[in-house]
Amino acid sequence: MEAILQLIGRLHPLVVHLPIGFIMAALLLQWYDRKNKEWSNIIGVLFQWAFVFATIACISGYLLYKGEGYSFETVKIHLWMGIFTAIFSLLMYLRLATSPKIIFIRRVPVVLFSFSLLFLISFTGHLGGNITHGSDYLIEPLPNNIKSLLGVGPEVYEMPTLEEENWEAAILYSDLVQPILNNRCVSCHNAKKEKGELRLEEANGILKGGEDGLVIEPNEPEKSSLYARMILPLDHEDHMPPKDKDQPSKEELDIIKIWIANGNPFDKSIGEMGLKKESVQAFFPKAKDDTYPDVEVAEIPQDTIASLKKKGFHVERISKESNFIKISCINKPSFSDQDFDLLSSVKDQVVYLDLGGTRITEAIFEKISTLPHLTILKLDNTAVSGENIETLEKLGYLKNLNLMGTNFEEVHLQKLKRFKKLQIVYLFNTPIKRPDHVDGPKEGELFIDYGGYDLPKIATDSIVY
Amino acid sequence: MNSLDRLIKEKLQREIQAKTRRHFIKDCVAGMGGLALGSFFMSCNSFLGNRDTAKIALTERDINPLASMAPPFPAKVKSVIYLHMAGAPSQLEMFDYKPTLQKLNNQACPQSLLEGKKFAFIRGTPKLLGPQAEFKQHGESGNWVSNFLPHFSKVVDEVAFLKAVNTDQFNHGPAQLFMHTGSPRLGRPSIGSWVTYGLGSENQNLPGFVVLTSGGKTPDAGKSVWGSGFLPSVYQGVQCRSKGDPVLYIDDPKGITRNLKKSTIDAINNINKKEFDEYSDPEILARINQYEMAYRMQTAVPEVMNINNEPEHIKEMYGVRPGKESFANNCLLARKLVEDGVRFVQLFDWGWDSHGTGHDTAVDLGLRNKCTEIDRPMSALLLDLKQRGLLDETLVVWGGEFGRTPMQENREGQEMAYKGRDHHGDAFTMWMAGGGIKKGASWGLTDEIGFSALEGQVSVHDVHATMLHLLGFDHEQFTFDFQGRPFRLTDVEGHVIHEILA
Numbered sequence: 001m002e003a004i005l006q007l008i009g010r011l012h013p014l015v016v017h018l019p020i021g022f023i024m025a026a027l028l029l030q031w032y033d034r035k036n037k038e039w040s041n042i043i044g045v046l047f048q049w050a051f052v053f054a055t056i057a058c059i060s061g062y063l064l065y066k067g068e069g070y071s072f073e074t075v076k077i078h079l080w081m082g083i084f085t086a087i088f089s090l091l092m093y094l095r096l097a098t099s100p101k102i103i104f105i106r107r108v109p110v111v112l113f114s115f116s117l118l119f120l121i122s123f124t125g126h127l128g129g130n131i132t133h134g135s136d137y138l139i140e141p142l143p144n145n146i147k148s149l150l151g152v153g154p155e156v157y158e159m160p161t162l163e164e165e166n167w168e169a170a171i172l173y174s175d176l177v178q179p180i181l182n183n184r185c186v187s188c189h190n191a192k193k194e195k196g197e198l199r200l201e202e203a204n205g206i207l208k209g210g211e212d213g214l215v216i217e218p219n220e221p222e223k224s225s226l227y228a229r230m231i232l233p234l235d236h237e238d239h240m241p242p243k244d245k246d247q248p249s250k251e252e253l254d255i256i257k258i259w260i261a262n263g264n265p266f267d268k269s270i271g272e273m274g275l276k277k278e279s280v281q282a283f284f285p286k287a288k289d290d291t292y293p294d295v296e297v298a299e300i301p302q303d304t305i306a307s308l309k310k311k312g313f314h315v316e317r318i319s320k321e322s323n324f325i326k327i328s329c330i331n332k333p334s335f336s337d338q339d340f341d342l343l344s345s346v347k348d349q350v351v352y353l354d355l356g357g358t359r360i361t362e363a364i365f366e367k368i369s370t371l372p373h374l375t376i377l378k379l380d381n382t383a384v385s386g387e388n389i390e391t392l393e394k395l396g397y398l399k400n401l402n403l404m405g406t407n408f409e410e411v412h413l414q415k416l417k418r419f420k421k422l423q424i425v426y427l428f429n430t431p432i433k434r435p436d437h438v439d440g441p442k443e444g445e446l447f448i449d450y451g452g453y454d455l456p457k458i459a460t461d462s463i464v465y
Numbered sequence: 466m467n468s469l470d471r472l473i474k475e476k477l478q479r480e481i482q483a484k485t486r487r488h489f490i491k492d493c494v495a496g497m498g499g500l501a502l503g504s505f506f507m508s509c510n511s512f513l514g515n516r517d518t519a520k521i522a523l524t525e526r527d528i529n530p531l532a533s534m535a536p537p538f539p540a541k542v543k544s545v546i547y548l549h550m551a552g553a554p555s556q557l558e559m560f561d562y563k564p565t566l567q568k569l570n571n572q573a574c575p576q577s578l579l580e581g582k583k584f585a586f587i588r589g590t591p592k593l594l595g596p597q598a599e600f601k602q603h604g605e606s607g608n609w610v611s612n613f614l615p616h617f618s619k620v621v622d623e624v625a626f627l628k629a630v631n632t633d634q635f636n637h638g639p640a641q642l643f644m645h646t647g648s649p650r651l652g653r654p655s656i657g658s659w660v661t662y663g664l665g666s667e668n669q670n671l672p673g674f675v676v677l678t679s680g681g682k683t684p685d686a687g688k689s690v691w692g693s694g695f696l697p698s699v700y701q702g703v704q705c706r707s708k709g710d711p712v713l714y715i716d717d718p719k720g721i722t723r724n725l726k727k728s729t730i731d732a733i734n735n736i737n738k739k740e741f742d743e744y745s746d747p748e749i750l751a752r753i754n755q756y757e758m759a760y761r762m763q764t765a766v767p768e769v770m771n772i773n774n775e776p777e778h779i780k781e782m783y784g785v786r787p788g789k790e791s792f793a794n795n796c797l798l799a800r801k802l803v804e805d806g807v808r809f810v811q812l813f814d815w816g817w818d819s820h821g822t823g824h825d826t827a828v829d830l831g832l833r834n835k836c837t838e839i840d841r842p843m844s845a846l847l848l849d850l851k852q853r854g855l856l857d858e859t860l861v862v863w864g865g866e867f868g869r870t871p872m873q874e875n876r877e878g879q880e881m882a883y884k885g886r887d888h889h890g891d892a893f894t895m896w897m898a899g900g901g902i903k904k905g906a907s908w909g910l911t912d913e914i915g916f917s918a919l920e921g922q923v924s925v926h927d928v929h930a931t932m933l934h935l936l937g938f939d940h941e942q943f944t945f946d947f948q949g950r951p952f953r954l955t956d957v958e959g960h961v962i963h964e965i966l967a
Binding site: 276278281289291292309314316317318319320321322328330331378380400402404424426428449451452453454455458460461463464465 | 537540830834963
C-alpha cells in the first residue's frame with residue numbers, strides 16, 4: 001500500500017498538468033465567447049473536469065509531500081493554493097451551470113472567478129516548480145548582468161579559508177567541514193527541506209543520519225555515505241550533490257575524508273589532530289602576485305595591440321586577467337629612440353619593457369620615464385652609458401633594471417641608489433669593475449649584480465675515474 | 466536522307482562508345498564523393514559556408530600557430546630549461562645523504578622492504594650498499610651535496626630540492642614518458658608541447674620548443690618524450706644538433722642561392738595567397754606562415770646555435786668542447802636560446818643507468834665521471850643566467866626518470882664485480898631553480914636508508930603542476946579536447962608544491 005501511495009505521489013508532476021490544461025482551455029473559450037455567451041454549457045463541463053483533476057492533483061501532491069520528506073513549511077502555500085484552485089473550479093462550474101441552485105453565486109460576476117483562477121493557476125504552478133527545481137531555477141540561465149539588475153546577483157561561492165599564522169588552532173569541523181557542507185549540501189538537507197530525512201546544517205543532524213540510516217561510519221570514510229556518495233561517478237544515480245548542482249572540489253572532498261577518517265571529531269583543532277599543512281594547503285588564501293603594481297588600468301583595444309604587433313613589437317598582456325602589458329623588441333632589433341613614440345598610446349599599461357639589443361641611446365631615458373607603471377626594464381646589450389638615467393627616478397614602481405652589456409659608467413651608479421623601489425640592477429659586462437666583496441641581496445635594499453661569476457678550475461676537473 | 470540518318474546513327478554510336486564502364490564508375494564516384502563532401506562543407510567553417518573572406522574572424526593563432534598568448538595568470542617565469550639525466554642518476558651518490566646506509570653497508574636487505582616491490586634486475590635478497598661519495602653541507606642553506614659535484618655545491622643556494630619525488634614506473638621508457646608527458650603510455654603531448662601550445666613563442670625566427678641531446682644516445686622512450694601527442698604537430702620539440710648542421714636539411718641545396726630560395730618561397734606563397742582568396746581556408750595562411758618562418762630559421766638557427774662567438778671566459782666557465790656533442794655545449798646553447806626568447810629548452814643527457822655491469826656504470830667510477838661531465842656546465846648555466854638577469858624569468862629543472870635502490874644490484878641473484886644500483890622510483894631527488902623558486906629550500910625527507918619517503922612525497926604530476934603554475938597556468942584548467950574529453954598534462958592528479966615556491 002505504502003508503495004502505491006508513493007507512486008501516486010510521484011505522479012503529481014504529471015497529474016497537475018491536467019487541471020492546468022482544462023482551466024486554461026476554459027478561460028480561453030470564455031474569452032472568445034465573451035460577446036455571444038453561447039458556449040456556457042461546454043465551458044461549465046470543462047470546469048467540472050478541471051475540478052475533478054485538481055482534486056486528484058491535490059491528493060497526489062499531499063502524498064508526494066508525505067512520501068518524499070518535504071517539510072510542511074516548504075509546501076504549505078503551494079498546497080493551500082492547489083486546494084483553492086480546486087474549490088474555485090467547482091464554484092465556477094456551479095456559477096455557469098444552467099440553473100444555479102445557490103443564489104449568492106449568481107451575484108458574483110463570472111469575470112471575478114476567471115481572474116482568480118488565472119492567478120491561482122499561475123502562482124500555484126510557479127511555487128510547485130520552485131519546490132522541485134529550486135527557487136533559482138528560472139533565473140539561473142540568465143546572464144549575470146541581467147541577474148544583478150533583477151537584484152538576484154549570482155551567488156558567489158566562498159571557499160572557507162585558514163590563516164597562515166594560526167591554522168593549527170582552527171577547528172577542523174567548524175572551520176572547514178561545516179562550511180563545506182553549508183555550501184554544498186545544506187540547501188537540500190536542512191530543517192526546512194530535509195531531503196532523504198537528512199539534515200546537515202549542524203552536528204546532531206549529521207550524527208542522526210537520514211532515512212537510510214547513519215551517514216557516518218567513524219574512521220571509515222569509504223563506508224560513510226556522507227563521503228562515499230560524493231565520490232561516486234557523476235552519472236551514478238546515488239551521486240551527491242545531484243549532478244546539476246555545483247560539485248565540491250577535490251580538496252573539499254579530501255577534507256571530509258580526513259575528518260571522517262580521524263573519527264569525525266567536532267571540537268578538535270587541526271593541530272590536535274596532527275594534520276600536516278599540505279593536507280589543508282588549498283584553504284590558505286592565495287598569495288597575491290605582487291610583481292606588478294596593484295593599480296587598475298584601462299584595457300587596450302585589440303586593434304591597438306594588432307597594430308603594434310604589425311610594427312614588429314612583441315606585445316602581450318602579462319596575464320589574461322590583467323590589462324598590463326609586456327613589450328619586447330626581440331623581433332625588432334632596429335628599434336631606435338624615435339620609434340618610442342609608437343608606444344605612446346599604451347603608456348599606462350606597459351609594466352615590462354625589453355629594449356635589449358636595440359639601437360637606443362641615452363635620449364631614451366627621458367622617454368621611458370613617461371611610463372608610470374613600468375616595473376621591469378631591460379636595456380641590456382645597448383650602447384647606453386647612464387647619462388640622464390636619473391630621469392628614471394620618476395618611475396615609482398621600477399624594481400628590476402638590466403644594464404648588462406652596456407657602456408654604463410661608475411659615476412652614474414650613485415644615482416640608482418636614490419630610486420625608491422629599485423631592487424636589482426644587472427651590471428655584468430659593463431666598464432664597471434666588480435668590487436672585491438659583495439654582500440648578498442637584502443630585503444628592501446638595492447642589490448647590484450656585477451656578474452662576472454666564475455667557476456675556478458679544481459683538481460678533480462680533469463680526473464677520469 | 467539516307468546519309469543524314471547514317472550520320473546521326475554514327476554520332477550516337479560514337480557517344481555510346483565514348484562512355485565506357487570506366488566513365489560510368491568514375492561519374493558515380495565523383496557523385497557520391499560530392500554528396501559526402503557537400504555535408505563536410507556545411508559542417509565546418511570552411512569555404513562554401515563562408516565565401517566572404519571579410520566576414521571570417523581569423524585569430525592570430527589561425528595564421529600563426531606559434532603566435533604568443535598571454536598566460537591565464539601572472540607568470541613567474543617565461544621560459545623553461547629542463548635538464549633530464551636519462552637513465553636515472555643515483556640520488557644516494559649526489560644529494561640524498563644517508564649515513565645509516567653507510568653503517569649497514571654489505572648487510573642483507575630486510576625482507577620487509579622487498580615485499581610487494583618490483584625491481585628491474587634485483588633478485589632474491591640483495592645487500593645494502595652504502596653511499597660511494599662523501600657528503601658535506603654547503604652554502605647558507607646547508608643542503609647536502611656530495612664530492613661528486615664540487616662546482617654545483619657552490620651554487621647550491623640557488624636551487625630548491627625535492628628529495629622525495631615518486632614515480633610508479635621502474636623501466637626507462639615508460640618512466641621517461643611519464644616524466645615528460647604525464648603518462649607512461651605513448652600518445653600524450655610532452656610538457657614542452659603543452660607550454661608552447663599555451664604560450665606560443667616570442668621569437669618569430671626560432672622554434673618555440675628546442676631539444677638538445679648529449680651522451681651518445683637519445684632517450685630510451687624515443688622522440689615521443691618531446692612529441693606533441695594529440696596537440697597539433699607544430700608544437701612538437703625541434704631537435705637541434707650541437708655538431709654539424711643544427712637542424713638537418715636547413716642548408717640551401719647546392720646551386721640554389723638565398724635569393725633564388727626567396728623567390729621560390731614567394732612564388733609558392735603567392736599561389737597559396739590566391740588559393741586563400743578563393744577558399745578562405747585559414748590552414749592556407751598557416752602554411753604561408755610556416756614557409757616564411759622556415760626561411761627565416763635558415764639564418765637565425767645557425768646563428769643562435771653557434772657557440773664559437775662566445776667570449777673565452779664563458780666557454781671556459783661551461784667547459785664547452787666546440788664541434789663535439791656535449792652536455793656543456795648544450796647548457797651554453799640553452800642559455801643562448803632562452804636569451805633569444807625560446808620558450809622551452811629540453812636537454813637530454815644519456816648514460817646515467819648505473820647498474821654496475823661494468824666500469825662505466827659503476828656508482829663509484831662511471832657515475833663519478835658522468836657527474837664531472839655535468840657538474841661544471843649546469844653550475845655555469847645557473848650563474849650565467851643569473852648574471853644576465855635571466856634566472857629571474859627562467860625555470861631550470863633537473864632530474865632523472867626515477868632514482869636508484871639503496872641495495873646493491875645483484876643481477877640474476879649473483880654478486881657483481883662493480884658496484885651498481887637498480888631502478889627505484891619510490892623516492893628520488895630532483896631540483897628546480899629560477900623565478901618563483903624558494904632559494905635554498907629542500908622539501909621531502911626519505912627514511913634512514915633512502916628507500917621510501919617519510920615526509921613531503923611528491924609525484925611526477927605534482928612536479929608538472931608546479932612547473933605550469935610558475936608559467937601562469939592552473940594545471941586543472943589547462944586542457945585540450947581530444948577524443949571527446951578534455952585532457953590535462955596532469956590528468957586527474959597533481960598539486961602545486963608550495964613548499965619550494967618563494
